[in-house]
Amino acid sequence: MARPLSPKLSLDLIAEEALALIDSGQPFGVNALARRLGVTPSSLYSHVSGRDEIVELVRARMIPDVGMHPDPTLPWDEALQATLWAQRRMYASHPHAILLLVELTITSPDVVAFYARLADLLTDAGFPESDVLPIIEMLDALAIGFGIDQASPSAIWQTSDTSSRFGRLLAAAEQGDGRSDHAFELALSLLIDALRRRLEGIH
Amino acid sequence: MARPLSPKLSLDLIAEEALALIDSGQPFGVNALARRLGVTPSSLYSHVSGRDEIVELVRARMIPDVGMHPDPTLPWDEALQATLWAQRRMYASHPHAILLLVELTITSPDVVAFYARLADLLTDAGFPESDVLPIIEMLDALAIGFGIDQASPSAIWQTSDTSSRFGRLLAAAEQGDGRSDHAFELALSLLIDALRRRLEGIH
DNA sequence: ACCTGAACACCGTTCAAGT
DNA sequence: ACCTGAACACCGTTCAAGT
Numbered sequence: 001m002a003r004p005l006s007p008k009l010s011l012d013l014i015a016e017e018a019l020a021l022i023d024s025g026q027p028f029g030v031n032a033l034a035r036r037l038g039v040t041p042s043s044l045y046s047h048v049s050g051r052d053e054i055v056e057l058v059r060a061r062m063i064p065d066v067g068m069h070p071d072p073t074l075p076w077d078e079a080l081q082a083t084l085w086a087q088r089r090m091y092a093s094h095p096h097a098i099l100l101l102v103e104l105t106i107t108s109p110d111v112v113a114f115y116a117r118l119a120d121l122l123t124d125a126g127f128p129e130s131d132v133l134p135i136i137e138m139l140d141a142l143a144i145g146f147g148i149d150q151a152s153p154s155a156i157w158q159t160s161d162t163s164s165r166f167g168r169l170l171a172a173a174e175q176g177d178g179r180s181d182h183a184f185e186l187a188l189s190l191l192i193d194a195l196r197r198r199l200e201g202i203h
Numbered sequence: 204m205a206r207p208l209s210p211k212l213s214l215d216l217i218a219e220e221a222l223a224l225i226d227s228g229q230p231f232g233v234n235a236l237a238r239r240l241g242v243t244p245s246s247l248y249s250h251v252s253g254r255d256e257i258v259e260l261v262r263a264r265m266i267p268d269v270g271m272h273p274d275p276t277l278p279w280d281e282a283l284q285a286t287l288w289a290q291r292r293m294y295a296s297h298p299h300a301i302l303l304l305v306e307l308t309i310t311s312p313d314v315v316a317f318y319a320r321l322a323d324l325l326t327d328a329g330f331p332e333s334d335v336l337p338i339i340e341m342l343d344a345l346a347i348g349f350g351i352d353q354a355s356p357s358a359i360w361q362t363s364d365t366s367s368r369f370g371r372l373l374a375a376a377e378q379g380d381g382r383s384d385h386a387f388e389l390a391l392s393l394l395i396d397a398l399r400r401r402l403e404g405i406h
Numbered sequence: 407a408c409c410t411g412a413a414c415a416c417c418g419t420t421c422a423a424g425t
Numbered sequence: 426a427c428c429t430g431a432a433c434a435c436c437g438t439t440c441a442a443g444t
Binding site: 099102103105106107109112115116119120123129131132133134135137138140141142143144145146148149151152156157158159161164165166167169170173179180182183184186187190191193194195197198 | 302306310319323332334337345346347349351352354355362364367370372373376382383385386390393394400401
């Protein structure tokens with residue numbers, strides 16, 4: 001029972017099951033993945049160079065979700081807003097993926113293509129070349145920061161202190177997705193507003 | 204040679220050496236830390252409940268750095284800017300710490316106190332109560348996002364494509380700290396500007 | 407080409423034993 | 426109270442062997 005007549009594994013299968021494992025909330029690992037695939041851990045190394053490549057496969061599989069790519073027919077600010085919300089929905093669907101993705105350099109062409117479209121959007125909107133990359137990095141930082149916020153245990157801050165202003169704020173605050181969504185909405189409207197003003201200042 | 208006359212370990216020593224290990228760039232772990240301390244891994248469990256508590260000790264040790272706490276004598280926008288830059292400098296000094304910190308709930312009273320001061324700053328500035336926590340979360344997301352940006356390998360995006368606009372932007376971009384600092388500066392000025400405008404709109 | 411099974415050098419944690 | 430050393434159930438990866 002060494003080599004089967006038809007392969008038991010494929011890159012697609014590996015990526016799919018890896019994402020399923022991640023979404024299940026159990027810790028991601030080569031061994032756990034192999035177990036799910038009904039295969040020995042070492043079998044995976046016939047298809048993949050190791051753990052990192054599996055994570056890259058997962059990243060590539062997450063991106064093509066609906067609505068990620070900016071719509072070029074929309075005004076830049078609306079297109080930007082829609083894209084960032086789509087990105088947020090993506091991270092929301094796979095909250096446990098983000099910490100895995102964040103420590104690897106992005107190599108998937110699909111993902112690079114996404115950022116390239118974002119760059120085109122900003123350039124076409126009229127932002128100077130020197131602004132484009134910093135803005136993208138800023139948006140990326142925000143998306144990652146909020147993505148992690150969503151992945152974190154529901155309470156970021158844990159305190160029994162209800163006497164201070166902050167303690168009372170925490171006690172009165174929304175919990176879970178609502179809290180995080182609210183903050184994201186505020187951040188997005190503030191930033192796009194600021195970008196709009198910056199663009200007006202230029203022209 | 205079981206129990207020594209004077210203890211070989213202490214919480215302070217553990218935290219100090221843990222941070223040193225993290226800053227060295229080597230992967231953080233209980234075993235590696237014990238090796239550095241000249242001690243058996245199991246010895247650590249006489250002082251600490253496990254890996255997570257060690258990470259919390261590190262967090263508490265990182266915060267009291269100079270300039271972190273907002274200065275109440277300054278105008279709110281200047282105090283906010285100074286605090287966020289201080290926070291950024293902190294993450295810059297310990298780039299490898301952030302991914303460890305990010306997955307644990309904050310329990311250290313010192314750290315909670317820092318966020319409490321931030322809440323006071325915003326309330327005193329005149330922001331409505333319902334704004335304060337979302338704004339703090341937004342700032343936190345930004346700090347974390349940029350912190351991770353700094354911890355990442357110098358190139359976030361890796362592409363050989365120099366024909367597209369994005370490819371050329373990447374090729375022409377600053378490298379390393381300068382790139383990240385530039386984006387952070389832009390983000391901060393945009394956000395504080397937007398906050399200032401929001402405050403004016405309220406009063 | 408593709409899988410298995412044994413092996414390797416690691417993890418984090420527990421626990422009896424020693425002083 | 427505080428450390429050691431052995432043990433446990435895990436990691437990710439390599440490699441010879443099998444078809």
